[in-house]
Amino acid sequence: MATLTIFELWPTSSLEEIQVVIRAVYKQVLGNPHVMDSERLVTAESQLCDRSITVREFVRLVAKSDFYRTRYFESCAPYRFVELNFLHLLGRAPQDQREVSEHIVRTVAEGYDAEIDSYIDSSEYQSAFGENIVPYYRGKNSEANSKQLGYNRMFALDRGPAQIDSSVKSSQLVYAIATGSTNAIKPSSSTVIGSGTEKRFKILVSGSKFDSPRRVSSTEYIVSASKMTPQIQRINRTSGKIVSITEI
Secondary structure (H helix, E strand, O other): OOOOOOEEEOOOHHHHHHHHHHHHHHHHOOOOOOOOOOOHHHHHHHHOOOOOOHHHHHHHHHHOOHHHHHHHHHOOOHHHHHHHHHHHHHHHOOOOOOHHHHHHHHHHOOOOHHHHHHHHHHHHHHHHOOOOOOOOOOOOOOHHHHOOOOHHHHHHHHOOOOOOOOHHOOOOHHHHHHHHHOOOOOOOOOOOOOOOOOOEEEEEEEEEEEEEEEEEEEEEEEHEEEEEEEEHHHOOOOHHHHHEEEEO
């Protein structure tokens, strides 16, 4: 079992130790990328070195940087953006549809900065990391998961130290969260999108008829794997409830 390393800035930390903390923040918050010197937040690093900001405020600045915004907000599907915010800033996967929907609505209604602040200013962040601990992946621990599903969902997001989060643009959890189901942990298999080998899924949706609240209809959607995210997003914008998603 791999040993978890927690990075914390202490009043007695040397400049070398502060640089270790800075690298740990970049690795955690930015999703394990290669950060070029021109992309580093030099001013923010200097502020952390002279203790005019805390690690928590440095995390906030990194999460609001052009680097993060470009790779995760502008380039990823909305669900992917939210699930990675949970991973990078709270160290866990989202627990349910309510959590995801709340953050998507906040992003649309209040903007990018408000969405980032909502994690870092939360009581959960303060309780887990305080002012000077670098966020870390804690979603495989029981205290970070109010539901058993959280374990498998964390494994779906955290695929090891070699992963670069920005290389995956689509949500890894949208189907499981929409249906309240668990994620199967499977080795990845390559599929050519648009080819005859692309997987297809049946989405069963229930919803009330407009002419009577007592009448409930069921609708089936057959979609390819590459079309799953936009189809589920359309369903979630209506009053329909996803009953099941099955591979066909």
